[in-house]
Amino acid sequence: MTWLEIIAPIVGLLVNVLIQTTSFQYIRGLGLFKSIVLGFIAGFLTVLILEFYRYFDFPVMEYEFFYILCVNLITYILLGYCYWAYINLGETSLRIRILREMYETQKALPIEKLFSIYNPDNMFEIRMSRLLKYNQIVCKNDRYFIGKSILLFIAKAIVVIKLIIIGKKSEFD
């Protein structure tokens, strides 16, 4: 076993971060999502190139090469997922936004103040607008229906996983 095949997913992740951050910073109009995809693809290709380079440089049995390639690609994809979650955490996590609000105001906040900032009505409106914008829901004659089925599939899958792991459908059950 060579060091190259051990560190390949970590090198892939570093390339991912480097390409994502520089492309987001310097390519005009690219946007966050496209820069994340670009970084991910660059890192993925890096892992593949390193794996094939090592295979031709230090040949092993083909099946052994295949298993190591699987391990390293899975490792890279999972690390890439963690990086994507890290980028999105400050953006989408309600917990982090509440924490930031408390920190930025530099004083202790009563629950009433937090309610005025994170008003449930506002939260509802923001989410409805976002779901409509991305066609996840559609409005016909003042009634709302499921649009694209991807989020519904994710919601159903998460309910099944919740039932298996925590034994209930919702944290509020």
Place this chain on the structure above:
Amino acid sequence: MKILCYGIVLYSLAFIIHLVIWKVRIPKNQTKALLQIFLITIITCFSIMLNLPSSFSLFGIPILHTFSEYLHVSIFYISMMLAYVVFYSAIEADSPSLEIIRLIDSTGKSGAKKEDLRKIFVAMPFLESRIGSLIDDKLVCEVDGKYLPTKRGIILLHIISFYRYLFSMQKGG
């Protein structure tokens, strides 16, 4: 083959231990408990493996021998552990957007009225739940009915916000 098998076997073992513990009692600080379970499992298993005879095999697959094999399995295992911990946040706490999707789906072909959705959504205590989990994780403390971030909370916020500060991103919804 060895790396893939041992990585999956160790991860599966930790996952089963996690499921058994969760069936008995769900820990207060779930993320910390998950990390402890996964780390204790790999450390214990590696300690056992190091003391086994080198001729030992698991399901016909020889035991790990070299430092590089242990390191490779560790990287594979840690990437799976981190990805699961990130994914677990979606299991632990309900997503407001996915809850809206579920509510709309539950109305079937008749669709949902916005006001009906709003009434149910507003009744869901998302804010209280997030503040509760911030307190459980010792990221926020309550003083005289007001909330303050702790030192740990501020450190976490700086780590997560680093990316945002780097690119001066806007606040999420």
